Amino acid sequence: MDTYYVVNDPKDPIAVRATENRKQDYLFWNEVKPGLEDDFDISCHTLATRTGLSERRTRDITMALYRLAELPLTMALQETYYFLDFSRLITIDAVLSKLGDIPTETLERIDQELARYLTPTRPGQVLPSNTNLRRKLNGLIAVENPNTEEAEETDARNDSYFTYPSFGGKAGLAVEFDEATLIAIDEHVCKAAEEHNLSKAEALAKMLLGEIESRAKVVLHMYRAHDLEAAPAFIRGFGWISPDTADNLHPTQTRNMDLAKEMESESYVTPPLIGAYVEGRDGVCRWPGCNRPAETCQKDHRIDHSKGGKTAGSNLASLCQHHHNIKTDGGAFYIMDPHTGDIVWLFDDGRWEYDEPQGPLAPKNKNWALTVGQAIAARRAAAKERNDS
Known part of the structure; x- marks a missing residue:
């Protein structure tokens, strides 16, 4: 076909x-x-x-x-x-x-x-x-590491900070940091916005002006191949980062996603390790075309838990509240490949749509990250050999 x-x-x-x-x-x-x-x-x-x-x-x-x-x-x-x-x-x-x-x-x-x-x-x-x-x-x-020594010198001079006028009495601020610093700043702003029920822009302004203080603990969730030194990494809520940036982030706790993929739980509530795997595989809500991040979605049992469905990656999919309701109401049904996470959605009018997972643990992205890591490792080894000779 x-x-x-x-x-x-x-x-x-x-x-x-x-x-x-x-x-x-x-x-x-x-x-x-x-x-x-x-x-x-x-x-x-x-x-x-x-x-x-x-x-x-x-x-x-x-x-x-x-x-x-x-x-x-x-x-x-x-x-x-x-x-x-x-x-x-x-x-x-x-x-x-x-x-x-x-x-x-x-x-x-x-x-x-x-x-x-x-x-x-x-x-x-x-x-x-x-x-x-x-x-x-x-x-x-x-993963292309476009930074040059000239760019690094520019960053050192702090030329990457400037303000500009906008419309309606507003103005903007543009600033650049190295990826690791920006990831940490963004996570702090997100936590403050959530804690004080503000937009991210409002939270940033109030934090800088000393009007609020974020007391939330900031936790970064990073997905990275553990069997390859130079693999790129994926930060939840931020996206892919270069191997060099990932090398500078030192996790305080690591979890094995290969193990999580095979785990099963008797509980209806999804354990954190299995949930982390499902989010890393799916990336977003699995309704075709929906872009809501997987970490904000429900973990839906494709086969209901009450009917013997497992609480496991092979039977769980990330669905936002809206699309979970559609599935629960019977407007659509899906079949999932337990090995790849690929989903076929079946609709009442006879249509069907095929959806692939988008997260860093999805087969396409996982294989790409490994291939990139191998290429970067080889490039680093060649550069070291040239310098040593």
Whole structure:
């Protein structure tokens, strides 16, 4: 059976028409995008006035198309399926822009992994959401270590702190830290916001001004391969971090997720170790397209505990309250592969959708992290050998 995303379902008339719309939109903008020698501002202004879009949008679309041309494997997928709308294409460019002028070999590695991530492997598979696509790309660039000695010297001069005016009497603050410091700061702000029922911005301001004090204990949850020295790591609530950053974080407690995967409990309440595995596998709510973080979701027993269902990773899935209610009310039902965590959702009208886990322990991400770790370990060994010779 051919593999395809739900958005490309050849038997669904809505999906067929939507695919044709995306295709024509993509082909149109490729035809009218400014050339490399054209005046960019004037060209985007002309496109904006002719299409009714904002100049910002026409700039974003143009940059996204030129970025896609630098990713030939991903572009080939797009021109096969026409599954990526401009929102996703713009996300790809926006995230990769963080790397600045990207070396060719780096782009090739990112292109290979991105194409692998976006290639459908099952019929009726759910297309990765914009949020999950952004997470994946952030993970890819995290392990490339783009920092140079020049960048480190700039950080030392503290040039990464500045304020700027906004609208409506507001202003912004932009500041950069090394990843480990920012992760700790973000966790403190999140805890203070939760403790005092504030937004994160309000909590940060009140903490800096001495108006509140967070007394909550900050705990970072990091997933990392234990059998490879140079593996990247995933911080819950933050995302993928580089191996160097992970090396600088020293866990006070470690838990074996391989053991947690096989654990079972007689209790209906999910034990913390099993829950940590389920969250690390799922990443987000397992309803197709939902992006609520797994750690804020319920642990749903696919087979009810009262009917003999195990409290184990093979029978638990992360579902937010809203989608848990839909499942409980019988509006949809799912079947889960106990080994991979892949889920097939079955709906009352006969439709079905295939959802893959998105967390750091999901097979795709786990294998990628190991492969990256091996490559980085080999690169470090080669560099050491050059320095020693």
